[in-house]
Amino acid sequence: MQMTMRWFGPEEDKIPLEHIRQVPGVTGVVGALYDVPVGEVWPKEKIKALIEQAHNAGLTMEVIESVNIHDDIKIGLPSRERYIANYQQTIRNLADFGVKVICYNFMPVFDWMKTDMNYVLPDGSLTMAFEKAGIDKSLDEVVKEVLENSNGFALPGWEPERLAKVQELFAKYQDVDDALLRENLAYFLRAIIPVCEEVGVKMAIHPDDPPYSIFGLPRVVKNRDDLDWICNAVDSEANGLTLCTGSIAEDPENDVYAILKEFSSRKRIHFAHVRNIKIIKDKDFYESAHPTQYGSLNMLKVIKSLHDNGFDGYIRPDHGRFIWGETGRPGYGLYDRALGVTYLLGLWEAVSQH
C-alpha cells in the first residue's frame, strides 16, 4: 500500500509540495495536467516537467487523476476514433515517465455533484454536502450555484467553458441510455487495455458520484454489479477500479465492505479513495471527518476489507473539510486531509499487526 495525496500542480494548487512531503507516511502525489484540452494528447515535455516537480520534492507521481474521457467517446460518435487514438498515445507517454495507474470516470456531463460547497458542521468546520432538494431546480441554476461557490478555484470536471454549453451537452446525450453508455465504455476499454498491458499501466475507473441517475442522465458505475460488468468487459488486471468509499456509500443500498472485499480479492482495486460520509436522511449526506464516529462508515472495517484481501495499490484520503481557518479549493484543504492520512495509516498499522 502506498499513501498519497492529490495535488493540482503549481498553477492550480496553493498547497506546496514541500508541505505535502511533511505529512508522515505520504510517499507520493496524485497529479494531472490541467492545461491540455480534454481529448488531446498529453505532450511528453509537459508530463516530464510535472513529474520532475514531484521528484524534486522527494515524492513519487505514479498515479494520474484524471485523464478525462471526451464526451464523443461516451456518446459513441464516429469522431471517437480520433479521441481514442489520442488516449492511447497519452497512456504511452505517461508510461514513459513511470506512471502506473490512470484514474478516470465515465460520467456524462458532470464529474461529480454536490449541492452545498460550504456546509457548516457543528464544530464550525466547512464541508461539501448533497441534498436532493438542492437539485430539484433548473439545471442552469444548479450549475451556476456550484461554480459560484468554488471559492475561485477551477473544480475538476467543472470547467466553466465546458459547462457554459451544458444545455448543448445534454442534448447530445439525449439518445444515450445506460445500455448504450455501457457499450461505449466497453468499446473504449477494448481499444485501450491492450496498450495498457503492453506498457504496464493499469486503468482505474472511479464510481459515479452520486451513484445513481441525476437529471435523467445515464449512469453505469453505480454498484457491485456494474463494477463486475466492467471487470468482465475486458478480463485483464489492467482493467481495474478506483474504489471510492464515499461515492459508493452515497447509495445506502451498496455494501461498501463486501465490494472492497470482492474486488481486492479479484486484484482489481488499483487505487482507493478513502473518505467517510454522514447520511443525513435517505440519500442526503455530507462529507464528514474521517474517523468512524463522525460518519456512517466504519473506517476500521473499510481498511480491514482492503488489507485482509490483499490490496497493495495506492490509497489517498479523498476529501477533507476546511478547518483551522484554512480556505481554498472545496474538499482539498491540507489540514483535514493530513489528519485523514495519519488516521488511515494508524488503522492500517493496527490491522497489519494483528
Ligand SMILES: [Mn+2]
Ligand atoms: Mn473519490
